[in-house]
Amino acid sequence: GENVEQHPSTLSVQEGDSAVIKCTYSDSASNYFPWYKQELGKRPQLIIDIRSNVGEKKDQRIAVTLNKTAKHFSLHITETQPEDSAVYFCADSSASKIIFGSGTRLSIRP
Amino acid sequence: DVKVTQSSRYLVKRTGEKVFLECVQDMDHENMFWYRQDPGLGLRLIYFSYDVKMKEKGDIPEGYSVSREKKERFSLILESASTNQTSMYLCASSSLRSTQYFGPGTRLTVL
Numbered sequence: 001g002e003n004v005e006q007h008p009s010t011l012s013v014q015e016g017d018s019a020v021i022k023c024t025y026s027d028s029a030s031n032y033f034p035w036y037k038q039e040l041g042k043r044p045q046l047i048i049d050i051r052s053n054v055g056e057k058k059d060q061r062i063a064v065t066l067n068k069t070a071k072h073f074s075l076h077i078t079e080t081q082p083e084d085s086a087v088y089f090c091a092d093s094s095a096s097k098i099i100f101g102s103g104t105r106l107s108i109r110p
Numbered sequence: 111d112v113k114v115t116q117s118s119r120y121l122v123k124r125t126g127e128k129v130f131l132e133c134v135q136d137m138d139h140e141n142m143f144w145y146r147q148d149p150g151l152g153l154r155l156i157y158f159s160y161d162v163k164m165k166e167k168g169d170i171p172e173g174y175s176v177s178r179e180k181k182e183r184f185s186l187i188l189e190s191a192s193t194n195q196t197s198m199y200l201c202a203s204s205s206l207r208s209t210q211y212f213g214p215g216t217r218l219t220v221l
Contacts, residue, residue: 006152034209043200043212044153089152098143098210102152 006101023090133201142184
């Protein structure tokens with residue numbers, strides 16, 4: 001069946017360094033790839049998304065890259081800060097259905 | 111600003127009870143979703159609805175049913191709650207082919 005694999009499951013980086021989270025999907029019809037950030041005790045919030053006609057999108061310290069041929073996409077956070085600590089979920093969407101990755105717990109070390 | 115609300119933040123029920131979780135969105139979204147979130151398993155889709163009175167099974171529909179009588183409201187029903195249904199339940203809504211907006215979640219404990 002369709003699935004999304006997300007790696008790593010946990011990630012610890014020094015404050016100021018970069019963090020990269022990768023996802024691989026299987027459905028060729030997928031055309032929309034959002035990333036969600038979920039802080040402790042709060043609901044998931046969209047932080048960035050990318051559509052299949054674009055290879056890269058950037059929003060300040062956050063960027064997402066998409067490789068449709070290889071069916072993978074990645075979240076890049078530069079100059080990490082303590083408030084970046086959270087669980088991040090990737091997702092892939094086709095039609096009205098969306099499939100989430102299992103999440104990455106990102107910790108920022110001071 | 112999109113608003114998705116859920117009827118309860120915390121709920122404690124006993125095994126065998128019938129449980130209703132309500133979700134309401136105010137953005138006239140066509141799609142609504144119910145997920146459960148468990149440690150190490152991420153977000154798993156239980157059911158979704160793309161229109162009033164329409165529903166589709168997600169990945170883990172067993173033990174659950176849903177109701178969408180009005181566009182803004184999507185209910186998740188546990189006919190006979192069991193302890194393995196103890197979880198965080200998240201509702202979401204979206205317009206067609208767009209991002210999902212999540213409710214605050216309901217933490218359900220089944221004793």
